[in-house]
Amino acid sequence: MPTVRPKFLNVDLEVEGRGDLEPLVVALARGAIHLSNYRLRGRHHVRFELNRSPKDANQGIRGFAKLLRRLPPPARRLWKAARRRDFDIGIEAPRRSDCAILELSSEAVQLASSVGGRIVFTVYAANGERRRLTRA
Numbered sequence: 001m002p003t004v005r006p007k008f009l010n011v012d013l014e015v016e017g018r019g020d021l022e023p024l025v026v027a028l029a030r031g032a033i034h035l036s037n038y039r040l041r042g043r044h045h046v047r048f049e050l051n052r053s054p055k056d057a058n059q060g061i062r063g064f065a066k067l068l069r070r071l072p073p074p075a076r077r078l079w080k081a082a083r084r085r086d087f088d089i090g091i092e093a094p095r096r097s098d099c100a101i102l103e104l105s106s107e108a109v110q111l112a113s114s115v116g117g118r119i120v121f122t123v124y125a126a127n128g129e130r131r132r133l134t135r136a
Contacts, residue, residue, distance in 0.1 A: 006100040009090035009124070011060025013048040013117075016084035021046045027075035031067045043083065057089045058108040061119070065111040085117040092124045 013032065015021060021044045025034050032048040039045070054060035064087060071079060079085065094100050104119070112119050 006094060006102055006123070007092040008056050008102070009092055010049055011054060011057055011064065012088040012090065013064050014084065014086040014088050015046050015079070015082045016043050017078060017082040018043065019078065019081075020044055021078055021082075024071075024075045024078045027071050028067055031063070057102065058105045060089070061087050061104075061108040061112050064117075065115050068115045068117075080116060085115075086120045087112050087117050088120050088122055090122045090124065 012035065013028075015024060021037065025037060025046055028034070028048055030051075032050055035047040035049060037044075037046045048064075050060060050063045052063070054063055068079060089102070089104075091100075091102055102121070109119065
């Protein structure tokens, strides 16, 4: 069975909380680009990507973990209180293959866990459709 590597696109950080997440946006501004900030069904949502594009998912998770460990106390409280703290790994699936493999280092998995995050994958198909796979 042939295997190929999916194309790594980026790692986004997605946060969902009850209160205004603007202090978190401000605290991460030095190292991350704020992509969106909106409210849906009474919850606040923000999405970031790193200022510098990571070469792979491991580097993206390491970059966000470094920023999160340096949060000032008000932003850290928001992060810890958030309902959802996702490292969203975007990949483009190959057009044709029996399976595709994306490897994460144990260090990256431990870093995501140590800051209270979870790892999710957004798979972009060759036809442009999008499907999310979640891992705990």
